[in-house]
Amino acid sequence: MANYFNTLPLREQLNQLGVAEFMDISEFADGVSALKGKKIVIVGCGAQGLNQGLNLRDSGLDVSYALRKEAIEQKRDSWKNATDNHFTVGTYEELIPTADLVSNLTPDKQHSSVIDAVMPLMKEGATLSYSHGFNIVEEGKEIRKDITVIMVAPKCPGSEVRAEYLRGFGVPTLIAVHPENDPQGKGLAEAKAYCVGTGGHKAGVLRSSFVAEVKSDLMGEQTILCGLLQTGSILSFDKMIEKGIDPGYASKLVQYGVEVITEALKQGGITAMMDRLSNIAKIKAFEVSEELKDIMRPLFQKHQDDIMSGEFSRTMMEDWANGDKQLLGWRAATGETAFEKTPAGDVKIGEQEYFDHAVFMVSYIKAGVELAFETMVEAGIKPESAYYESLHETPLIANTIARKKLFEMNRVISDTAEYGCYLFDHACKPLLADFMKTVDTDIIGRNFNEGKDLAVDNQTLIAVNEAIRTHPVEKVGAVLRKAMTAMKAIKTV
Amino acid sequence: MTDPVVHIAQLNLQYAGEVVLDQLDWQVFRGECWLIGGKSGSGKSALAKVVAGLEKGTGTVEINFIRHSSLPPRVLYVSNWYEFTNLEGDRNFYYQQRYNKHQKNDTLTVYAELAAYAQAEGLSFGDLEKYLDLFEFIDLKGTQLIELSSGEHKKLQLIKALWLQPQLLIVDEPYTGLDKASRKKLNGFFDDLAAVGVQLVLVTNEQDLPACINRFAEIDKGNIKQVDSVQALSVDASRNRKPLPLFLQEAPVSPAEVMVHMENIHVRYGDKVVLKGIDWTVRAGEKWLLQGHNGSGKSTLLSLITGDHPQAYANNIALFGQPRGSGESIWDIKERIGIISPELHWYFDKTARVWQAIASGFYDSIGLFRQVSYEKQQKINQLLDFFELTEVKDRLITTLPLGKQRLVLLARTIIKNPALLILDEPCQGLDHTQTAFFNAVVDELCGFGKTLIYVGHYETQLPNCLEKKMVLEKGEAKVIEEMNEVVC
Numbered sequence: 001m002a003n004y005f006n007t008l009p010l011r012e013q014l015n016q017l018g019v020a021e022f023m024d025i026s027e028f029a030d031g032v033s034a035l036k037g038k039k040i041v042i043v044g045c046g047a048q049g050l051n052q053g054l055n056l057r058d059s060g061l062d063v064s065y066a067l068r069k070e071a072i073e074q075k076r077d078s079w080k081n082a083t084d085n086h087f088t089v090g091t092y093e094e095l096i097p098t099a100d101l102v103s104n105l106t107p108d109k110q111h112s113s114v115i116d117a118v119m120p121l122m123k124e125g126a127t128l129s130y131s132h133g134f135n136i137v138e139e140g141k142e143i144r145k146d147i148t149v150i151m152v153a154p155k156c157p158g159s160e161v162r163a164e165y166l167r168g169f170g171v172p173t174l175i176a177v178h179p180e181n182d183p184q185g186k187g188l189a190e191a192k193a194y195c196v197g198t199g200g201h202k203a204g205v206l207r208s209s210f211v212a213e214v215k216s217d218l219m220g221e222q223t224i225l226c227g228l229l230q231t232g233s234i235l236s237f238d239k240m241i242e243k244g245i246d247p248g249y250a251s252k253l254v255q256y257g258v259e260v261i262t263e264a265l266k267q268g269g270i271t272a273m274m275d276r277l278s279n280i281a282k283i284k285a286f287e288v289s290e291e292l293k294d295i296m297r298p299l300f301q302k303h304q305d306d307i308m309s310g311e312f313s314r315t316m317m318e319d320w321a322n323g324d325k326q327l328l329g330w331r332a333a334t335g336e337t338a339f340e341k342t343p344a345g346d347v348k349i350g351e352q353e354y355f356d357h358a359v360f361m362v363s364y365i366k367a368g369v370e371l372a373f374e375t376m377v378e379a380g381i382k383p384e385s386a387y388y389e390s391l392h393e394t395p396l397i398a399n400t401i402a403r404k405k406l407f408e409m410n411r412v413i414s415d416t417a418e419y420g421c422y423l424f425d426h427a428c429k430p431l432l433a434d435f436m437k438t439v440d441t442d443i444i445g446r447n448f449n450e451g452k453d454l455a456v457d458n459q460t461l462i463a464v465n466e467a468i469r470t471h472p473v474e475k476v477g478a479v480l481r482k483a484m485t486a487m488k489a490i491k492t493v
Numbered sequence: 494m495t496d497p498v499v500h501i502a503q504l505n506l507q508y509a510g511e512v513v514l515d516q517l518d519w520q521v522f523r524g525e526c527w528l529i530g531g532k533s534g535s536g537k538s539a540l541a542k543v544v545a546g547l548e549k550g551t552g553t554v555e556i557n558f559i560r561h562s563s564l565p566p567r568v569l570y571v572s573n574w575y576e577f578t579n580l581e582g583d584r585n586f587y588y589q590q591r592y593n594k595h596q597k598n599d600t601l602t603v604y605a606e607l608a609a610y611a612q613a614e615g616l617s618f619g620d621l622e623k624y625l626d627l628f629e630f631i632d633l634k635g636t637q638l639i640e641l642s643s644g645e646h647k648k649l650q651l652i653k654a655l656w657l658q659p660q661l662l663i664v665d666e667p668y669t670g671l672d673k674a675s676r677k678k679l680n681g682f683f684d685d686l687a688a689v690g691v692q693l694v695l696v697t698n699e700q701d702l703p704a705c706i707n708r709f710a711e712i713d714k715g716n717i718k719q720v721d722s723v724q725a726l727s728v729d730a731s732r733n734r735k736p737l738p739l740f741l742q743e744a745p746v747s748p749a750e751v752m753v754h755m756e757n758i759h760v761r762y763g764d765k766v767v768l769k770g771i772d773w774t775v776r777a778g779e780k781w782l783l784q785g786h787n788g789s790g791k792s793t794l795l796s797l798i799t800g801d802h803p804q805a806y807a808n809n810i811a812l813f814g815q816p817r818g819s820g821e822s823i824w825d826i827k828e829r830i831g832i833i834s835p836e837l838h839w840y841f842d843k844t845a846r847v848w849q850a851i852a853s854g855f856y857d858s859i860g861l862f863r864q865v866s867y868e869k870q871q872k873i874n875q876l877l878d879f880f881e882l883t884e885v886k887d888r889l890i891t892t893l894p895l896g897k898q899r900l901v902l903l904a905r906t907i908i909k910n911p912a913l914l915i916l917d918e919p920c921q922g923l924d925h926t927q928t929a930f931f932n933a934v935v936d937e938l939c940g941f942g943k944t945l946i947y948v949g950h951y952e953t954q955l956p957n958c959l960e961k962k963m964v965l966e967k968g969e970a971k972v973i974e975e976m977n978e979v980v981c
Binding site: 060 | 858
């Protein structure tokens with residue numbers, strides 16, 4: 001199988017990368033009717049599989065689960081998840097031939113073998129749905145020409161997909177139709193209906209393409225979302241320990257701080273996050289983030305280039321073939337970091353303190369979000385897509401760190417994201433080594449404002465505010481967040 | 494004279510700029526067990542929390558423990574609300590979560606929770622069995638916290654308190670959600686504790702009290718005032734009745750002759766049978782009372798009707814004339830039902846404000862995600878006026894006294910004038926006056942052609958309109974009958 005993206009002429013590459021249309025709720029007026037009475041068979045019953053299925057059924061659709069024979073015979077968790085919730089469960093052979101729509105919600109790594117097993121069983125003219133386009137784009141899987149291929153990708157963990165649906169809302173979702181596989185022209189209608197069935201239409205839907213979703217998703221998760229948060233957590237913690245800050249305090253400030261800081265990001269973008277700082281701290285954070293952006297830009301560009309060329313997925317698939325040797329080694333090493341091994345202390349840290357005592361973390365997150373966004377847009381990805389995969393998801397990932405640090409983050413995210421995260425982390429730490437020598441506890445560990453005159457120069461402050469507020473990520477964010485205002489606060493602290 | 498156990502002098506406390514406790518003086522001596530009652534919102538819970546060190550006021554607050562006692566020198570405050578976190582440390586639950594099954598455990602089991610408590614407090618498991626046994630908790634040891642009913646959560650709180658036997662035990666609304674038998678047992682336990690030297694402070698307006706209670710007080714204008722007996726406590730003035738808004742005087746369109754039809758219903762989780770062989774038909778316009786002991790399956794039965802339980806798809810149920818699983822969505826079902834339950838209240842959006850919460854009732858959502866039309870806004874304003882909530886319409890619900898919170902949820906429930914009202918222990922935690930008002934509103938509402946299913950423990954305080962009764966016992970329908978005698 002050849003990398004699909006690389007088989008396309010440049011014109012078509014740009015064309016597909018550039019699909020990003022924010023959809024109005026009125027486009028979903030048909031509800032689930034395109035799938036009403038049709039048979040939906042979901043393959044896989046993990047967090048996404050189970051929760052999407054529960055929502056689809058509660059929306060009046062006919063849902064059952066196809067699992068591998070061994071999973072059924074050995075009564076594995078996927079089998080229990082489905083049967084405990086009273087779904088019909090059967091083998092591929094039993095259920096796939098009856099399906100009008102097959103939804104592949106297995107982990108990335110299994111996609112190729114799942115599709116090889118499922119495709120010959122699918123009936124003529126049926127639909128195949130994904131929640132991530134890696135298999136189609138990076139592995140270049142070719143699907144039988146009579147089959148319609150769509151994507152419905154909720155941009156949240158499976159548990160949130162369910163929780164938000166039951167409160168009468170939904171999670172922001174990307175939908176797409178694969179241009180090579182839309183023989184009857186029904187793809188978009190079915191993707192929209194599926195999206196309504198999961199509740200996604202209420203929270204802001206972006207019409208994307210398989211290519212745009214994959215190339216932006218990979219970039220986001222490797223850099224700002226997982227890689228940068230991992231590096232930032234470790235560097236912040238290590239710096240505080242080096243400078244004699246109490247380890248329990250340092251551990252807590254980082255673990256929960258990323259969540260508190262990015263909650264402001266979620267509600268009002270970088271502007272709101274920066275506005276939580278005093279004027280002098282904001283100016284400092286701005287300067288630090290500008291410096292960080294200059295240092296890290298080449299690394300962000302390398303990640304984007306490797307994603308576009310297929311080099312990233314090629315090396316990762318080599319590791320798959322090698323029994324995940326690299327991945328497992330890096331995962332073990334992360335478990336051994338001092339940050340991971342130091343439990344959060346039993347100290348009270350006020351909400352504002354998480355900002356005032358962690359100006360470096362604020363600067364670093366600002367630098368990461370802006371760089372990821374800028375690099376994606378420069379590579380031909382539309383601002384809307386870039387927003388979803390950078391700023392929008394950052395608080396969701398930060399929440400996993402608040403729960404159980406980096407271990408939890410790397411457990412929750414996909415193996416693909418985890419692999420990319422380590423790649424970034426290992427390159428970024430040496431890159432920042434010199435810079436970190438200049439960092440002291442005024443920007444990480446202690447209150448930046450303490451003992452300082454809070455006065456600022458008007459012109460400087462105006463210029464800094466202007467630069468923050470007019471960044472393109474803020475412009476597109478203001479529009480998209482309007483559709484998501486009802487997203488609830490995630491709180492662990 | 495020995496030192497008082499609790500010595501409070503010149504205590505002041507303010508919440509958001511409002512004076513709650515004003516120069517309060519109070520002493521609790523050995524051998525005294527207090528009841529603090531009186532009007533809602535007078536500051537009872539605030540005082541209890543100050544004694545327990547959970548709120549900081551200004552003034553003197555001293556607790557003098559006995560040094561050589563087998564009882565731990567502790568003040569334990571059992572709040573009127575329960576709280577737990579999931580294994581990842583957060584509290585983002587939704588009220589239907591206990592019915593959705595995942596292999597991954599979301600919360601600790603009862604046993605693990607108690608084990609952690611024992612370790613933290615240095616308790617021995619040998620003493621625990623009798624409390625588990627008496628609250629019928631033995632079978633629940635392996636149950637996850639998320640799966641407990643509200644009454645069971647209350648019992649778990651009490652089990653922990655009784656097990657610890659602190660020198661000073663303060664229990665805020667101890668009887669909320671408990672059935673008759675459990676209340677009686679609990680009073681027996683309180684007397685046992687008092688006999689071994691635990692000093693009790695109960696915060697409640699309940700009349701059936703343990704014998705050990707020998708001091709009665711209420712809070713009046715921020716200060717404590719001792720009274721002679723529980724009967725002498727002030728009660729909230731009964732409310733002026735206003736006419737029901739006109740839009741609620743219209744009979745809702747009845748979608749079908751038979752609202753709920755259930756045949757041979759079975760629900761089980763693994764080996765645990767929750768409902769067994771239930772047949773039940775609710776016809777349009779009928780007013781049902783549903784009763785049963787804690788954990789008898791009442792809430793589970795109702796969740797099958799409200800579209801909140803996945804096992805509805807595996808049972809023979811028809812709602813509003815349509816079999817479940819025949820293409821309807823849960824939103825089609827919820828549109829016709831107004832529901833209140835302790836779980837809905839407990840898991841309700843903590844960031845919700847009164848007006849928005851009522852408005853969300855039009856869409857059956859937790860949180861308001863849409864623009865509200867002028868006509869709907871008018872209805873909300875009329876209901877606010879009817880319930881005398883206009884003044885607090887912009888407040889966070891959680892900052893209101895419990896009775897008012899419940900009225901907000903009732904307003905949210907009836908705002909769309911639903912054909913079927915399901916009120917699952919709607920008066921839990923309300924005092925007699927509040928309950929009387931609430932039930933009178935229910936009676937009036939139901940005079941306009943609504944169908945009602947009402948869950949309540951107390952025969953003495955029920956709406957008058959109820960005409961049929963079903964009693965569940967261990968998941969089985971024990972009694973289905975007409976209610977002949979007038980209950981009021």
